[in-house]
Amino acid sequence: MAAAAASPPPPSSAAHENKKKPEEERDVNNMAQAEVTNVFNLQDQEEAVTKMLQSTSMGQYYLGQTKMEDFFIPDRTYVPHNKYAEEEEEEGGGGDELPVLDFSVAAESPSSKKTENGGEPNPQQHHQDYATRKQALISQLLVAAESWGFFGVVNHGISLELISRMQAHAHRFFQLPLQEKLKGSPNGSLLYSYTTGSVDVLPTKWWNESLQLIWTQEQVQLFCDRIVWSQDHHDAHYNPNSFREDFLEFTAALGELGRRIMELLAEGLGLHPDAFNRHFRAESHSTLRLNYYPPCPHPDKIEGMYEHSDASMISILHQDQVGGLQILRNGKWVGVRPDPASFVVNIGEIVMLMSNERFSSVVHRAVANSSEPRLSMVFFCVPVHEDVLTVAEGLIDATHPARFTPFNWGDYLKILWKKDRPDYYRPGKTSSTKTSGEEEVDNKES
Numbered sequence: 001m002a003a004a005a006a007s008p009p010p011p012s013s014a015a016h017e018n019k020k021k022p023e024e025e026r027d028v029n030n031m032a033q034a035e036v037t038n039v040f041n042l043q044d045q046e047e048a049v050t051k052m053l054q055s056t057s058m059g060q061y062y063l064g065q066t067k068m069e070d071f072f073i074p075d076r077t078y079v080p081h082n083k084y085a086e087e088e089e090e091e092g093g094g095g096d097e098l099p100v101l102d103f104s105v106a107a108e109s110p111s112s113k114k115t116e117n118g119g120e121p122n123p124q125q126h127h128q129d130y131a132t133r134k135q136a137l138i139s140q141l142l143v144a145a146e147s148w149g150f151f152g153v154v155n156h157g158i159s160l161e162l163i164s165r166m167q168a169h170a171h172r173f174f175q176l177p178l179q180e181k182l183k184g185s186p187n188g189s190l191l192y193s194y195t196t197g198s199v200d201v202l203p204t205k206w207w208n209e210s211l212q213l214i215w216t217q218e219q220v221q222l223f224c225d226r227i228v229w230s231q232d233h234h235d236a237h238y239n240p241n242s243f244r245e246d247f248l249e250f251t252a253a254l255g256e257l258g259r260r261i262m263e264l265l266a267e268g269l270g271l272h273p274d275a276f277n278r279h280f281r282a283e284s285h286s287t288l289r290l291n292y293y294p295p296c297p298h299p300d301k302i303e304g305m306y307e308h309s310d311a312s313m314i315s316i317l318h319q320d321q322v323g324g325l326q327i328l329r330n331g332k333w334v335g336v337r338p339d340p341a342s343f344v345v346n347i348g349e350i351v352m353l354m355s356n357e358r359f360s361s362v363v364h365r366a367v368a369n370s371s372e373p374r375l376s377m378v379f380f381c382v383p384v385h386e387d388v389l390t391v392a393e394g395l396i397d398a399t400h401p402a403r404f405t406p407f408n409w410g411d412y413l414k415i416l417w418k419k420d421r422p423d424y425y426r427p428g429k430t431s432s433t434k435t436s437g438e439e440e441v442d443n444k445e446s
């Protein structure tokens with residue numbers, strides 16, 4: 001994976017065109033509407049689901065309450081989903097590359113490694129090698145977190161088979177009829193459920209669907225119990241328990257990777273290795289979010305996911321081979337080339353604040369495309385609700401006063417969408433920038 005600055009084309013004027021709605025668009029709408037009518041005929045249909053549909057972009061679209069044109073974003077800087085750094089460089093752009101870090105050393109213990117021929121290494125020599133390589137990784141990580149806020153991770157220790165199994169589960173889920181998927185929105189929660197696109201409070205409508213679940217056994221079980229994974233009897237061999245099992249294995253592995261990354265980030269800042277991790281515990285409401293972007297007829301005018309920064313401590317993202325993740329870097333949108341073997345990690349707002357803004361939480365977006373669906377899977381490491389979060393002690397001195405006051409994650413969620421959110425919660429952001437991953441609009445948790 002590599003990426004570089006891409007020069008944005010001139011703002012699209014197409015958003016202002018008054019185009020007639022093509023036939024096929026109307027068909028999609030009609031089909032979706034028929035499905036929704038079914039949903040409303042079900043006896044056990046919950047008010048919350050109706051409310052969710054009516055207050056989300058794709059929900060309104062499926063209900064026929066929103067037209068394609070209502071998704072258009074005027075004067076948007078469009079960079080196609082498959083435009084990456086290399087092409088830009090070939091065209092003479094010469095962008096810089098997204099740092100990609102080799103995490104193999106982070107999974108090693110200082111003493112356990114065998115030599116290549118299987119013999120015992122000289123323990124002292126090995127310890128020195130290990131320490132040198134770990135220090136090199138920490139230095140690269142520090143540069144990446146300070147200057148990019150984003151980086152790729154390879155040799156992360158998560159098996160490619162597990163990743164593809166999760167992708168297959170996600171595709172299976174998103175291809176279910178809408179009425180089935182809506183069973184995954186049992187209580188109207190917009191944070192821990194299946195959601196049809198962006199919520200109304202946002203200034204833009206996103207062309208996506210998502211499923212976001214807390215990483216606990218209990219939560220995933222509640223979800224699995226409601227979903228009928230396939231109505232096709234030819235598909236009877238599919239084991240619905242496998243979603244739960246793979247979900248738990250995947251989130252546990254991502255949690256472990258998140259822990260390793262935050263430990264190294266803390267060490268890089270000269271802090272106690274546990275400075276961030278002591279707030280990232282098993283009882284935190286960390287989530288896995290599956291983002292599904294159906295083919296979109298107007299990707300130049302419609303956003304898959306609008307620009308935002310993540311409210312997490314850190315986020316760990318895997319995107320499929322389609323491409324579409326873009327980072328705002330030095331005022332330009334930079335496309336991140338997909339690589340099935342790597343994860344893309346970004347610093348979230350919580351670690352940015354705890355680091356007294358030594359690290360940046362960078363604005364990013366997802367661009368839709370007209371030809372194929374796209375899937376991304378994001379793990380949001382978040383702190384335990386009640387923990388008081390402060391700037392790490394070791395980072396404050398006379399010349400570097402704390403830039404924000406102590407807060408906790410529960411309070412943070414409450415103010416996340418407020419227009420009058422204090423400045424120190426969103427340094428350097430434009431007023432149109434919203435935070436994603438945590439759409440707890442009415443604080444409807446659980």
Ligand SMILES: O=C(O)CCC(=O)C(=O)O
Pocket residue numbers: 289291305310317319324325326364365366375376378436437
């Ligand atoms: O789909 C993507 O590549 C971006 C997803 C994202 O940024 C998010 O879910 O917060």
Ligand SMILES: [Fe+2]
Pocket residue numbers: 308309310315364436437
């Ligand atoms: Fe994000």
